[in-house]
Every structure is written in C-alpha cells, then in structure tokens.
Amino acid sequence: MARNAGKQVLFVAVSMALLVAGGASAQKRDKTYDKGMKAQELDPSQRGPVSGVGIESQDIIGMTDRMVRDMLSNPQLAGRATAPRVIIDDQYFTNESSQRLNKRIITDRLRVNLNRASNGRMNFIGREYASMVAQERELKREGVTDVGTTGLTRAQAGVDFRLTGRITSEDSAAQDGSGRIQRFNQITFEMIDLESGVIVWSNLYDFARVAADSVMYR
Amino acid sequence: MIRTSVTLVTAACLALVSTTAGAAPKAKPPTEEQIQAYLADKPEAARPLFRHVMLDGERNKGLYLMRAGLASMDAGDFRSAAGAFDEALTRIEAIYANNPSAIKARSKYVKEAFKDFKGEGYERSMAYYYRGVLYLYEGDYDNARASFMSGQLQDQWAEDAEYASDFALMDVLSGWASQCAGDPGLARDFYEKARQKSADIAIPAPGDRTLLLAEVGRSPQKWADGKYQENLRYRQGDMSGAASITFRLADAELSGRPGESLYRQAATRGGREVDTILAGKASFKSTTASVASGTGQAAMIAMQTSNSLAAQNYGGANSMAYAGLALGALSLFSAAASAAAKPQADIRYWDNLPETLAFATSPPIGTFGQIEFVSATGGQVSTTLLEPRPDPRGACSIAWSRESGTYAVPDTAPNSELKKKS
Numbered sequence: 102m103a104r105n106a107g108k109q110v111l112f113v114a115v116s117m118a119l120l121v122a123g124g125a126s127a128q129k130r131d132k133t134y135d136k137g138m139k140a141q142e143l144d145p146s147q148r149g150p151v152s153g154v155g156i157e158s159q160d161i162i163g164m165t166d167r168m169v170r171d172m173l174s175n176p177q178l179a180g181r182a183t184a185p186r187v188i189i190d191d192q193y194f195t196n197e198s199s200q201r202l203n204k205r206i207i208t209d210r211l212r213v214n215l216n217r218a219s220n221g222r223m224n225f226i227g228r229e230y231a232s233m234v235a236q237e238r239e240l241k242r243e244g245v246t247d248v249g250t251t252g253l254t255r256a257q258a259g260v261d262f263r264l265t266g267r268i269t270s271e272d273s274a275a276q277d278g279s280g281r282i283q284r285f286n287q288i289t290f291e292m293i294d295l296e297s298g299v300i301v302w303s304n305l306y307d308f309a310r311v312a313a314d315s316v317m318y319r
Numbered sequence: 320m321i322r323t324s325v326t327l328v329t330a331a332c333l334a335l336v337s338t339t340a341g342a343a344p345k346a347k348p349p350t351e352e353q354i355q356a357y358l359a360d361k362p363e364a365a366r367p368l369f370r371h372v373m374l375d376g377e378r379n380k381g382l383y384l385m386r387a388g389l390a391s392m393d394a395g396d397f398r399s400a401a402g403a404f405d406e407a408l409t410r411i412e413a414i415y416a417n418n419p420s421a422i423k424a425r426s427k428y429v430k431e432a433f434k435d436f437k438g439e440g441y442e443r444s445m446a447y448y449y450r451g452v453l454y455l456y457e458g459d460y461d462n463a464r465a466s467f468m469s470g471q472l473q474d475q476w477a478e479d480a481e482y483a484s485d486f487a488l489m490d491v492l493s494g495w496a497s498q499c500a501g502d503p504g505l506a507r508d509f510y511e512k513a514r515q516k517s518a519d520i521a522i523p524a525p526g527d528r529t530l531l532l533a534e535v536g537r538s539p540q541k542w543a544d545g546k547y548q549e550n551l552r553y554r555q556g557d558m559s560g561a562a563s564i565t566f567r568l569a570d571a572e573l574s575g576r577p578g579e580s581l582y583r584q585a586a587t588r589g590g591r592e593v594d595t596i597l598a599g600k601a602s603f604k605s606t607t608a609s610v611a612s613g614t615g616q617a618a619m620i621a622m623q624t625s626n627s628l629a630a631q632n633y634g635g636a637n638s639m640a641y642a643g644l645a646l647g648a649l650s651l652f653s654a655a656a657s658a659a660a661k662p663q664a665d666i667r668y669w670d671n672l673p674e675t676l677a678f679a680t681s682p683p684i685g686t687f688g689q690i691e692f693v694s695a696t697g698g699q700v701s702t703t704l705l706e707p708r709p710d711p712r713g714a715c716s717i718a719w720s721r722e723s724g725t726y727a728v729p730d731t732a733p734n735s736e737l738k739k740k741s
Contacts, residue, residue, distance in 0.1 A: 151413060152414070153412055153413065153414050154414075155412075195461055195500070195502075196461035196462065196464075196465060197461070197464070197505065198465060198468075199465050199468035199469050199472060200465055200469075201408070201450070201454075201462045201465045201466055201469070202461075202462070202465070204461070272468075272472055274472075274475045274476070276480070278592060280476075280592060282472075312414045312416065313414070313416065314414055314415050314416070315415040315416060315417075315418055315421035315422070315425075315434075316425070316592045316593055316596065317415070317421040317424050317425060317431065317434050317593050317596075318415055318421065318434070318437050318593070319476060319591060319592035319593060
C-alpha cells in the first residue's frame with residue numbers, strides 16, 4: 102500500500118514538472134545575439150535576415166538588372182546610329198507608396214549599370230550637375246582657367262530622353278485576427294522623348310508580400 | 320521513497336524557476352566615453368533622453384528614441400529628431416516573427432513588458448506623423464506622404480471596424496504632401512478619404528501653400544486593472560492648459576482646426592490580440608492558486624485523518640499519510656506556478672506626446688506671427704513664435720509648435736523598469 106502511494110506521489114510530481122517546465126522550456130530564448138554581432142557580409146541580391154513587406158535590396162538589384170537588359174534590347178534606345186543622350190535621375194521618379202525610400206538608390210544603380218553595359222550606345226547627361234558644369238564653363242571663358250583638353254562646346258548637352266517612373270503600393274490587412282499584412286508593390290519605368298513626349302520604352306517590376314508580426318504586437 | 324518524492328518535487332520546482340526566470344538579457348553597458356561621443360551632436364535638452372537610448376537596452380530603445388526624437392524637435396534640432404525617428408521606425412517596421420523577446424513575453428511566467436517596445440497603434444502612428452512633419456520641412460514630399468500613409472496603416476487593427484484607419488489627419492497630410500509635390504489629383508483622393516473618415520475635418524484649399532501645426536495637452540496615459548493588472552486601460556492626460564489655438568499673423572488670423580485627439584485614438588483601439596494571451600495568463604494564475612488552496616486543505620484533512628487512524632490503530636493510516644503528502648506536494652507546486660505567472664499588461668507609454676493635434680492651412684504667408692494657446696474660458700495660456708519656414712524647393716511653408724511646458728518629462732519613461740517581483 103505504502104509503495105503504491107509513493108508511486109502516486111512520484112507520478113504526480115513528475116507529471117506536473119514535465120507539464121509546466123516543459124511548457125516553459127518551449128519558450129526558451131535564443132541567446133545568439135545577446136552579446137551583439139560582429140559585422141558580416143551579406144549578399145544584397147538575396148533576402149537578408151531582417152526583412153519586411155516593402156522594397157528591399159534584392160528587389161532593387163533584381164529590378165534594375167532587368168530594366169538595364171530590357172533597355173539595351175530596345176532599338177529605339179540602344180540601336181540608333183547616333184547614340185541618344187539620356188537623363189536618368191530621380192527628378193521625375195516619384196514615390197507614391199507607403200514606404201519611405203531614397204529613390205536615388207534605384208535611379209543611381211540604373212544609370213551606372215546602364216552606362217557601363219551600353220558601351221557608348223547611349224550617352225548619359227548629369228543634369229543634376231548642370232550648375233557645377235556652368236560654373237566651370239564660365240571660369241574657362243573668363244580665362245581664369247585654360248580650356249582643358251577636350252575642347253569647348255557652344256552649350257551644355259541637350260537631351261533626347263529622360264527616365265520617369267513611379268513607385269506605388271497597395272496595403273491590406275487581414276481582419277481575421279491573424280495579424281497578416283500584405284503589400285503589393287509596383288515600380289514603373291518609362292523613357293520619354295523630350296521633344297515629342299512619346300514614351301519610347303516602358304517596363305514595370307511588381308511583387309506582393311505578406312507577413313505577420315508576433316501576436317505580442319497586435 | 321518519501322525522500323525521493325520530496326527531492327523530485329523540489330527538483331521540479333527548481334527546474335520550473337530556472338526555465339522561466341524573466342530576467343532581461345544583459346549586454347555589456349556602454350562606457351561613459353561612448354555615451355559622451357553619442358551625445359555630442361544631440362541637443363542639450365534632449366540629452367538625458369538620448370542617454371537612456373544608450374543605456375536602457377533594446378527593450379526600451381524604441382520608446383526612448385521616440386521621446387528623444389520629439390524632445391529634439393522641441394529643441395529645434397530637426398536633424399537629430401529625424402535620426403531618432405528613423406531608428407524608431409526601423410523597429411516599428413521590423414516584422415517580429417520568431418523574435419526571442421516577443422516569444423519570451425508570451426510565456427506565462429514573463430511579463431508582457433519584457434518585449435521590445437514598439438508602442439500601441441496611436442504611438443506608432445505618431446512616430447510616423449513626426450517623421451512626416453520633418454520630411455515636410457525638408458521638402459521631401461514623397462517620403463512625407465509615405466510617412467503619413469504608414470501612420471494611417473498603424474491604426475488599422477481597431478477591434479471595431481468603425482475606428483479602423485480613422486486617423487483622418489493622416490489622410491489630410493498625405494493630401495497636403497501631394498498638393499505641395501504638384502499632384503492635385505492625388506491630393507484630392509486623400510482629402511476624399513479624410514472626409515469619409517471624419518466629415519468635419521478641414522480640407523486645405525487648392526491654393527493653400529502654408530501648413531500650420533500646433534499641439535496642446537499632455538499624452539494619454541496607460542494603466543492596468545483586473546485582478547492581476549492584466550487589462551490595459553487608457554486615461555486622458557492633463558488638459559488643464561490650452562483648449563484652443565489661434566495662429567495670429569500681421570495680415571491674417573487663423574483658428575486651429577481640430578486634427579485629432581490622441582486619447583480618442585488610443586481608447587477606440589479596442590481589445591488587442593495580445594489581451595487574449597494576458598487573459599489566459601491571468602486565468603492560469605487564478606486556477607493554479609485555487610488548486611493550491613484546495614489541495615492544501617485536502618492535504619491537511621488527509622494528514623489529520625491519518626493521525627486519527629494511527630491513534631486508533633486502524634489500518635490505512637500510512638496510505639492516508641502518503642495521500643496527504645501527495646496533495647501537499649501538488650499544493651506547493653500549484654502555489655509556485657501561480658506565484659510565477661505574470662499576466663500584467665505592458666503599460667510603458669510615450670509620455671511627451673500631446674493630447675490634441677490642431678492645424679490650419681492658408682495661402683502663402685510671408686510674415687512672422689505668434690501662436691496663442693487659449694484656455695476653455697477664453698484666457699490666454701501662453702504664446703509662442705509662429706515662423707512658417709519655406710521648404711528648400713520653395714513649394715510650401717510649414718510651422719510646427721507646441722503649447723509650452725507640455726513636453727517636460729522625467730528622464731525615465733513611465734513604467735519602463737522591469738521589476739521582477741510583481
């Protein structure tokens with residue numbers, strides 16, 4: 102009898118211990134980053150460990166690479182007998198999405214990669230540097246400096262095409278208690294003929310992502 | 320056997336305590352030299368708050384960044400303010416999936432306040448609001464609009480659909496950013512959304528180019544009730560100061576139009592998903608306390624019965640003693656589990672926020688003036704300089720100000736310390 106009662110005590114104690122301590126240990130905290138983390142290299146073309154539902158590095162790399170290839174395969178842009186002059190900057194590239202973003206990260210990458218890959222099939226004009234160029238031209242013409250080695254031009258370069266674009270997004274949230282948020286992102290690119298207004302090239306990049314924050318934040 | 324059983328119960332309790340201790344992760348604190356280097360370019364008035372950004376660890380970093388960002392705006396240091404809000408928003412925007420602190424905070428034995436602070440919906444919206452205002456000063460209307468749109472999105476989780484995404488001022492300001500960016504079509508769309516959410520909200524005229532923003536009162540406060548402080552509640556902050564605002568200029572006088580009450584935004588949020596978890600924790604605490612009490616009494620009866628049986632030389636005394644011991648162990652175990660359960664709601668809050676946002680818009684104003692903060696009885700509470708500042712592009716002007724004295728807060732944020740014994 103005494104032995105049976107002892108077994109019961111043992112059973113109750115061990116069961117309770119497993120039940121409660123087991124439930125708690127399932128919540129064990131990951132201590133990997135308690136002491137901080139040394140800087141480490143990440144591949145920007147891959148999704149990183151910290152990510153959300155908006156535009157990220159892998160999107161920027163993916164979309165700019167795709168746009169560069171598409172523009173270079175367009176004969177109206179890259180197949181002309183005389184290389185056209187093009188402006189690619191953020192002046193007419195608008196962000197209408199709900200994501201705060203430095204647009205230049207997209208337009209700069211596009212311009213640099215296109216400039217390198219086009220091999221002279223397109224010439225790129227740095228209109229945002231127009232005042233810097235004007236200042237140097239004035240110094241040359243006033244004789245403060247000599248004329249340099251590439252010669253003088255009558256005026257700064259006029260431009261044939263300019264990139265425009267728009268970033269838009271549509272956000273939605275599940276109302277089923279799951280806390281999921283979803284964002285559809287669309288980035289359009291269009292090349293405008295600055296004489297006629299004709300859109301000579303267009304393309305877009307889009308993607309949708311869904312995520313849910315921990316229930317502790319809902 | 321009895322000794323073995325007692326040892327096992329003790330070990331189980333120790334295991335429970337050791338696996339569930341709610342101690343915050345301890346990182347090496349920064350040196351005073353590192354702190355001084357960090358504070359060097361921060362405005363004097365906001366330095367005590369920025370010091371906490373360095374010292375308080377990740378758990379409270381978002382809260383202190385918000386407080387320090389707003390204190391920097393008050394001090395007129397918009398660069399420091401923008402940096403602080405950018406850091407805070409990075410934390411708000413991070414998707415906390417499998418986040419260790421959040422997972423830990425779900426445990427029955429860890430307080431909700433163990434999690435990293437992101438704030439409730441109205442606090443997150445206000446972080447976006449201030450970042451949007453700073454973008455307006457910079458003339459970066461795209462990112463200003465993105466900030467106000469995100470501010471509205473933070474308000475989408477209201478329990479009652481009527482109050483979801485009803486922060487109409489965010490839509491007005493998204494429209495304003497579009498208007499200043501030269502996109503009247505998009506501006507109209509946002510103004511229409513604002514009207515749908517609040518029929519009374521003032522809509523800027525197409526020719527308006529000056530935005531005047533002012534704030535009065537003190538932030539809503541969080542508190543907790545319920546048997547175990549598991550229910551998050553709000554109460555309105557001090558509104559004993561100004562009740563209305565007049566923007567007075569040499570050639571114009573504009574009344575501040577109601578923008579939003581932050582107490583209304585906080586209080587109409589309704590139940591949170593996390594409240595279900597806290598209710599579960601409270602129920603567990605209550606149930607285990609009842610079990611401890613019930614089994615404790617039963618153990619006493621069993622032991623008394625055992626003694627009686629032994630005294631009268633009846634059989635079964637030993638069995639009854641063992642039963643009493645088992646019940647006693649269960650009682651102790653349940654009491655330990657109940658004591659360890661922590662269902663308390665997280666009541667940390669952003670305390671240098673205002674209570675009410677007001678605004679006015681007008682055609683270009685080229686003069687200085689003053690903002691008059693007026694009490695409910697019509698008396699002037701205070702005045703402050705009104706200085707609309709044109710953005711670098713010259714498209715629009717903006718002035719932002721607060722009722723003086725409302726933004727003074729203690730260095731330490733309310734309820735931000737994690738007390739283990741409560």
